[in-house]
Amino acid sequence: MSLRPAAFDPRQPRLCVGVLSGTSVDAAEAALCRVEGTGGDVKLTLLAHESRPFEPELVARVLGLHDAQSLCALDFELGERFAEAVLAVIARAGLSPREVHVVGSHGQTMAHLPPGMGPIASTLQIGEAAVIAERTGLPVVSDFRPRDMAVGGQGAPLIPYLDWAVFRGRGKVRAFQNIGGIANVSIVSERVEDTLAFDTGPGNMLLDALARRVTGGLCACDVDGTLSARGQVIPALLDELLGHRFLAKPPPRSAGREDFGEALLSRVWERHGTRPYDVMATARVFTVEATARAYETYVLPRFPMLDAVYVSGGGSRNPGLMEGLKARLAPVPVERLDVLGFPEAAKEAALFALLAAEHLVGTPANVQSATGARRQVVLGKLTP
Structure with a gap:
């Protein structure tokens, strides 16, 4: 009422x-x-x-x-x-x-x-x-x-209400992927009740924490992806991260610092801290792969004809993240939200x-x- x-x-x-x-x-x-x-x-x-x-x-x-x-x-x-x-x-x-x-x-x-x-x-x-x-x-x-x-x-997530109210298009099915600390997606069509939205998993949270640790607090994030670009993925660590229990939960689901924050960083750093840039490269790919797998498991089976994915949040300004998403979600177009005339920040x-x-x-x-x-x-x- x-x-x-x-x-x-x-x-x-x-x-x-x-x-x-x-x-x-x-x-x-x-x-x-x-x-x-x-x-x-x-x-x-x-x-x-x-x-x-x-x-x-x-x-x-x-x-x-x-x-x-x-x-x-x-x-x-x-x-x-x-x-x-x-x-x-x-x-x-x-x-x-x-x-x-x-x-x-x-x-x-x-x-x-x-x-x-x-x-x-x-x-x-x-x-x-x-x-x-x-x-x-x-x-x-x-x-x-x-x-x-x-x-x-x-x-x-609460953002689906804005995604539907502001960005829905007649006859279109659009995905709005936010990559903040946590990553979430809204799949929006003409009717709000048809909206599918959930947290896909890690966003920048682990990367940000690593950037602060690697630079002694000088960098709050992986600015322009420059830190993670200096490393190589550690395959065993990536497999371990992708086994995170949150990623096996079906929607509706939401995540927080309890899932992908300092506790996770401490466990990773204890075993791989001697390879800081490799850990950062792995964390970047972890975000990309967790997001792509969420689409493959929960989004594309229900919405096989997505018009495009529009990305917002700090992750949209990380070239490595964006290039990874474009490669993994092809042939679905992946764009920054700004192309719709609304500043993602x-x-x-x-x-x-x-x-x-x-x-x-x-x-x-x-x-x-x-x-x-x-x-x-x-x-x-x-x-x-």
Whole structure:
């Protein structure tokens, strides 16, 4: 059931800012969007995008081990960083906060334990919404994942709603492959209920962690694929990685740092740390092969006539990853999302602008076929 507050008429445009720090933990990303309509008639226009990099010291603290006190402090510190990004993107668009209706903040994921990962399905994102609301003077919708999990869903992926709303084409079947820290795909056609979406597996998370370790923290990622290009694949290690238990799960499925983060890095490094660039080359091919096998197993049998695969996320800027995907998915065309006229770096932040806009008018925005939820629900919690 859709409950629409009378103060927010879905026929009227809403100016919304989406903000997040993704699984790559490299920056606060903010996007200012105009959202018109709702549900099947929703339209989103990107007005401005802002990226504010995090210092290596902050990245290290986010990725480190936390007690209750450090996690509490980090929650408020990230709230300040997200508020700064929100104000910056509004200024970039030549507007004032008074002209904006709402902020949608995904925050920073600290733990994601979907059904099957533990005794209780749960997820935790931080970046205090009250801090963002106070610094910007705007209402904030946050905590988008828990409501889907409360009705039996994975809480992820959420991006299929934007992929369908913004990029669907009449008579077309398109794949939207995001390669952030975790990689996920949305297969989008004209009807949202036909959407297939799930986490394909590792994205940049293992590569990023390796880059930080290999360079002593000087590089937060495999910039332009230059580090992994210096090595050769270790076949035995690649086979071991491709045996990861997550990759055998059928959709709906979602992954997190628990699957492909520091714990996995430590196991790999203990045995192969004397060959750092070879490990990086292997991690790059691991992402390519895990993604391609997900298509071969779950996507192409259902959608044998894909029009194209459009790639976004930091992985789309890694030539080695892109060349590998093009080779493995041929003859299906593989392109960067930018060819559709939407800058890929703004996509995830735009999603949370869209989800906040839908929250304001009471429209459910979880895609059941993607998350496995028992029903559609309105996502997020409002901090006025």
